[in-house]
Amino acid sequence: MTALPPVVSLTEHWWIWESGDLHITPKTYPIASVKLTISDPQGRWPTIVHEYSPSKVPEQVTWDRRFADGTLAPSGEYPVRVRVCDDHNLCANAVGRISIPDGVWPTMTPTFTPTNTSTMLPSITPTRIKIPASPTPVVALPSPAPTTPTTQPTQSPLWQVLGLATLMISVASASAVDSRPLALRRLGEALEQISNRNQTNSSQDEN
Numbered sequence: 001m002t003a004l005p006p007v008v009s010l011t012e013h014w015w016i017w018e019s020g021d022l023h024i025t026p027k028t029y030p031i032a033s034v035k036l037t038i039s040d041p042q043g044r045w046p047t048i049v050h051e052y053s054p055s056k057v058p059e060q061v062t063w064d065r066r067f068a069d070g071t072l073a074p075s076g077e078y079p080v081r082v083r084v085c086d087d088h089n090l091c092a093n094a095v096g097r098i099s100i101p102d103g104v105w106p107t108m109t110p111t112f113t114p115t116n117t118s119t120m121l122p123s124i125t126p127t128r129i130k131i132p133a134s135p136t137p138v139v140a141l142p143s144p145a146p147t148t149p150t151t152q153p154t155q156s157p158l159w160q161v162l163g164l165a166t167l168m169i170s171v172a173s174a175s176a177v178d179s180r181p182l183a184l185r186r187l188g189e190a191l192e193q194i195s196n197r198n199q200t201n202s203s204q205d206e207n
Contacts, residue, residue: 003027003028003029003088003090004027004028004090005027005028005085005086005090005091005092006024006025006026006027006031006084006085006086006090006091006092007023007024007025007027007092008022008023008024008025008082008084008092008093008094009021009022009023009094010022010023010061010080010082010094010095010096011061011096012095012096012097013096013097013098013099014096014097014098014099015098015099015100015101016063016065016098016099016100019060019061019062020060020061020062020080020096020098021059021060021061022036022057022058022059022060022061022082022094023059024057024084026086027086027090028086028088028090029086029087029088029090030054030086030087031054031084031085031086031087032054032085032086032087032089033051033052033054033084033085034051034052034053034054034057034082034083034084035049035050035051035052035082035083035084036049036050036051036052036061036080036081036082037049037050037080037081038063038067038078038079038080038098039078039079039081040067040073040078041076041077041078041079045067045068045069045071045073046067046068046069047067047068048063048067048068049068061080061096063078063080063098065100073100074100075100075101075102075103076099076100077097077098077099077100078097078098078100079095079096079097080095080096080097080098081093081094081095082094082095082096
């Protein structure tokens with residue numbers, strides 16, 4: 001039975017801002033070592049060398065455009081070599097190329113970071129609102145009603161009543177004793193005096 005070496009494949013060509021696909025498959029024996037190099041075809045700068053354990057082999061190959069001494073590679077094409085060996089020293093190789101065009105180009109695949117977009121909100125301007133003044137209530141005062149003076153009834157003094165009664169008794173007694181016309185004239189005069197006094201008192205009370 002013939003032992004077979006591992007199988008390795010690498011993207012033949014990609015741009016500096018892209019990445020190459022790397023696939024490794026063991027055959028007869030397990031993988032023991034993986035070595036990847038990126039070099040200057042003219043030998044101007046030291047070669048980049050990466051060695052990986054079988055469990056940590058990357059599936060994507062990228063380059064930051066710098067050589068081992070930190071020199072930034074100019075435009076051109078740079079070879080990429082991968083050598084894979086099993087534990088019986090059976091090895092396989094794969095070769096690819098990284099191209100750097102003329103001019104300014106990104107060295108890595110650009111990653112777009114979302115930025116917060118500020119939104120302008122309309123400002124609210126306070127507006128003064130004039131409130132109409134409330135009308136002042138007018139209180140209507142009731143007009144005083146005209147008062148009618150009450151007329152007090154004229155009361156004759158008690159002494160007048162007593163005097164009148166006494167006079168009438170005297171006249172009646174005189175008339176009974178003397179039936180002459182003189183008694184009648186006195187009675188008339190007495191009545192006239194009482195009448196005049198009542199009129200005088202009534203006039204004074206009204207004033």
